[in-house]
Amino acid sequence: MTTTQQQATPFTLTHISLHQFTIDLDKPLPVGKQRIEKRSGLVLSATASNNMLQRQACVEISPLSGLDNQGQTLIGFSRETLAEVAEQLTALLPQLHQQPSDNLLALAEQTPYPSLAFGLSQLHGKLAGKFNGHSITPRTVPLIYRQSGEPLTAVADRVSSLPSSVYAVKVKVAQDSLEDEIKLIHQILAIRPNLKLRLDANRGFSLEQAIEFAACLPLDSIEYIEEPCHNPDDNQDFYHAIAMPWALDETLNDPTYQFELQPGLRALIIKPTLLGSIEKLQHLIETAEEHGVRCILSSSLEASLGIEAISRLAQMMTPDEIPGVDTLGAFSQDLVVSSGKEHSLSLEELTPLISLS
Structure with missing residues (x-):
């Protein structure tokens, strides 16, 4: 079987898991005129297989909502809350388990939550190998x-x-x-x-x-x-x-x-x-x-x-x-992927919400 044939063979989502995290910030970060001192979100992980290949990937889904460091609701950014996204994912994942990975794209188009749509389509892209071969050149605007x-x-x-x-x-x-x-x-x-x-x-x-x-x-x-x-x-x-x-x-x-x-x-x-x-x-x-x-x-x-x-x-x-x-x-720790901080949280250190094998 050629590489092209391997890639054309549909991938099935054989394992899916969802975890939640909270990371303290070393200094407050601005969200408009407000400030936050911690960041919470979700990590969605999946394994996809076909007859020849197995691929694993995980994505961060972190709507920019919640409370600021004064206990006030963040205004002007994500309309969806972390709880709403977690609830919808918990309901959706059993529908995805043992199904074609392309179903991720269909659900990304259906969800009303932008952060979830981005996460699902990103997970599909990673499992399809679309992120491979694109090295990251360190560059930033301070x-x-x-x-x-x-x-x-x-x-x-x-x-x-x-x-x-x-x-x-x-x-x-x-x-x-x-x-x-x-x-x-x-x-x-x-x-x-x-x-x-x-x-x-x-x-x-x-x-x-x-x-x-x-x-x-x-x-x-x-x-x-x-x-x-x-x-x-x-x-x-x-x-x-x-x-x-x-x-x-x-x-x-x-x-x-x-x-x-x-x-x-x-x-x-x-x-x-x-x-x-x-x-x-x-x-x-x-x-x-x-x-x-x-x-x-x-x-x-x-x-x-x-x-x-x-x-x-x-x-x-x-x-x-x-x-x-x-x-x-401003982050005190990294999440799954290291940016060079002293500690990077692994999936095992996060709060598990659902796991399907």
């Missing part, structure tokens, strides 16, 4: 943000320590007063004048605030600002007033979103966990790039297993763009 109560000098120290090879950074804005944030931007550029900045406002400004903020910045140093206005309909007026390119992020989370070219739209910041299946991701990228809009894959604060997958997808789908995955530094 994330710069100010911790609560942190002096600007501490942020300056982090900027000063950036490797000389770094040519762009992402900066969280619309978090503090306009005065402090304008100072922060100028301080970063005073230390590293050649840096290009990708600003992320998370819809934190009114139109008037966004214009006032942008008017005080050197436009030549700004690649774009993500979601500058509370009301996304104001983004075009913002661009007409100040000529600063802008990008979409949260807007893409709306299940009814359809790409539309707009004045000033420079990039789509795509979080696969919030968007849905890999097929939906591929379609959005192709449509945007046809209109000259950049597509940058970004994390939803996944652990190392999820970050590895997004990095690999970025290498495959957007090879000319550096993905936004500079969030692992």
